[in-house]
Amino acid sequence: MADQLSLQITNSLTAVQAANQTVSRWLADAGAPAAIQYFARLAIEEFGTNVIKFGYDDANQHLIQVNLSLSSSELVLTIIGESNASPWSDHCATAASALKPVHTAR
Numbered sequence: 146m147a148d149q150l151s152l153q154i155t156n157s158l159t160a161v162q163a164a165n166q167t168v169s170r171w172l173a174d175a176g177a178p179a180a181i182q183y184f185a186r187l188a189i190e191e192f193g194t195n196v197i198k199f200g201y202d203d204a205n206q207h208l209i210q211v212n213l214s215l216s217s218s219e220l221v222l223t224i225i226g227e228s229n230a231s232p233w234s235d236h237c238a239t240a241a242s243a244l245k246p247v248h249t250a251r
Contacts, residue, residue, distance in 0.1 A: 196226035
């Protein structure tokens with residue numbers, strides 16, 4: 146059975162840092178290997194920062210959903226941000242085609 150964590154953060158770098166602290170504690174409490182903890186923090190920081198910097202064409206507050214699911218064999222991380230910047234869809238298509246699983250806990 147997988148453990149799950151869901152966070153909803155605002156589009157600010159401070160919120161990304163706070164999310165990373167929460168995720169770090171959650172993964173440590175779950176006994177996740179250090180490598181998994183590192184990759185999760187890196188992914189949240191990089192993708193969260195990119196959503197904030199390139200996903201919005203206004204200065205309004207937007208919400209970003211961060212979902213994690215941890216089982217004995219893998220960590221699944223999903224970051225969802227509503228984009229209102231038209232070039233963002235091109236970036237997403239390019240990034241999605243380049244993504245490969247990085248690490249699976251064994």
